[in-house]
Amino acid sequence: MNLDFTYQNPTTIYFGKDSLDNLERELENYGDTIMLAYGRSSIKKIGLYDQVISILEESGKKIVELAGIMPNPTYAKVQEGVNLVRENSVDLILAVGGGSVIDCAKGISVSAYCEKDPWKKYWLDFEAVDNKIVPVGSILTLAGTGSEMNGGSVITNDEMKLKMGRVFPAEVNPKFSILNPEYTYSLPEYQMLSGIFDMMSHLMESYFSGKDDVTTDYLIEGLLRSIIHSAKVALKDPKNYEARSNLMWSSTLAMNPLMGLSKTQDWQVHMIEHQLGAYTDCAHGMGLAAVSLPYYRKIYKDGLDKFVRFATQVWGIEEEGKSKEELALAGIDALEAFIRECGIVTNLKDLGATEEMLAKIANSTVILGGYRKLSSEEILDILKTAYDA
Incomplete structure (x- = not known):
């Protein structure tokens, strides 16, 4: 191991068939308002949406929904999420889906309270994150990106025809991720x-x-x-x-x-x-x-x-x-x-x-x-x- 390195990974992983049971306890660590971020219809088809909503409601949380996150999340979708975070003072972004949903959530997390243009600051100029970060949690439904335990966020700017990836510091990692392999069964x-x-x-x-x-x-x-x-x-x-x-x-x-x-x-x-x-x-x-x-x-x-x-x-x-x-x-x-x-x-x-x-x-x-x-x-x-x- 000839190159020096520092390794930190703060994400808590809950893995297995009963991993969703840990969500209620994790929610105790955050405020009252949760933004539920997800894709289109897949989490509803497998019944996961209803399960998560039930846990959030039983925990007394106010739910703000950001639906329709696409497979290659766009900067426009990040901005939509940013507006929801600011308008509702969101305390936790709960990303339910595959890596694209989690990437989008992390993009919203660092952008919501950024005083500059987030696209230029974070995805073009790769500047340090020096503003408030909204914590992210995830429930994974598609294996591939590893976004559930890293700081990566790949976002597409449709107007500029640029798809850019940024690996943020470990503070941007999901605070916790729930991994139940059974959620991947219904994938095409x-x-x-x-x-x-x-x-x-x-x-x-x-x-x-x-x-x-x-x-x-x-x-x-x-x-x-x-x-x-x-x-x-x-x-x-x-x-x-x-x-x-x-x-x-x-x-x-x-x-x-x-x-x-x-x-x-x-x-x-x-x-x-x-x-x-x-x-x-x-x-x-x-x-x-x-x-x-x-x-x-x-x-x-x-x-x-x-x-x-x-x-x-x-x-x-x-x-x-x-x-x-x-x-x-x-x-x-x-x-x-x-x-x-x-x-x-x-x-x-x-x-x-x-x-x-x-x-x-x-x-x-x-x-x-x-x-x-x-x-x-x-x-x-x-x-x-x-x-x-």
């Missing part, structure tokens, strides 16, 4: 698969960086193997509790800062997908899958040893009779085979992209660089490859 397969690749991508963005031997890489390899195994089980049996619980907890850990400790990290795949999402509003995990394969095939020689390790330790590919380059490519091929076996999207056309969008996406992508810093032209080549996949 497409959404489940999108979440599965999202969690895998979070791990690979940290993994494919650095040339040292760090404990974090061993943790990532184990989580990837767990996700791969559990994904196949969940596809055959969507109500297999063990598989769905493993996926839910793996997702939480995958985007926890724990999996980036002493790592330089990459995140270029995410930066490309963010702009893809800004133009197409596609499912995040599907966009990541489409971008990942051509991206890794472009940079693997610059991190050859790590790609060899990925092939042998994650996919179990035998080394005998293969060069390092052959092993590295075999690992990427194994990733592609898994993607295709699961039915995860690899073609940008299927995600709503048009040929005319590609240059705009490439030119607006934030360039970070991992093993190698790409040019906008190289990013465009990746997008063209994914478009024709």
Whole structure:
């Protein structure tokens, strides 16, 4: 562990079939007014909305609702929530849904009492949070983003065609998160698969960086193997509790800062997908899958040893009779085979992209660089490859 780090995670996790039983006790820690933030109709279909409303009412709370948070939450939706917080002096934002709902809640949390333009201050200029923060709690219904135990908030500005992510300090983390794997049973397969690749991508963005031997890489390899195994089980049996619980907890850990400790990290795949999402509003995990394969095939020689390790330790590919380059490519091929076996999207056309969008996406992508810093032209080549996949 050659890079110094400070690790703090203040989120309390309640995990399991009876985890909602802890909500009433958590509510005792906050004032009278709760903003209930959620998506469209899914939490009502599974009966979770009625359960939460009942607990809030029995706890004597005033309920303010922010409904209709979309899969790629917009800055306009954040502003709608900000107005509700200010008008009602909200004491806690309770986000019930997937990562997009929780991301939106955190965006509202830091923006509600910001005296400057929050979009510019927090998502463009990455300034420190120096204003009052409204606490957030979450009840998770979709495994993928890890937003339930981190400070991340990815928000799309429709007017500017920018999808920007900001990882806020630990004070912005949900104070508590309730994780019941059974809440994920009713998800359409497409959404489940999108979440599965999202969690895998979070791990690979940290993994494919650095040339040292760090404990974090061993943790990532184990989580990837767990996700791969559990994904196949969940596809055959969507109500297999063990598989769905493993996926839910793996997702939480995958985007926890724990999996980036002493790592330089990459995140270029995410930066490309963010702009893809800004133009197409596609499912995040599907966009990541489409971008990942051509991206890794472009940079693997610059991190050859790590790609060899990925092939042998994650996919179990035998080394005998293969060069390092052959092993590295075999690992990427194994990733592609898994993607295709699961039915995860690899073609940008299927995600709503048009040929005319590609240059705009490439030119607006934030360039970070991992093993190698790409040019906008190289990013465009990746997008063209994914478009024709």
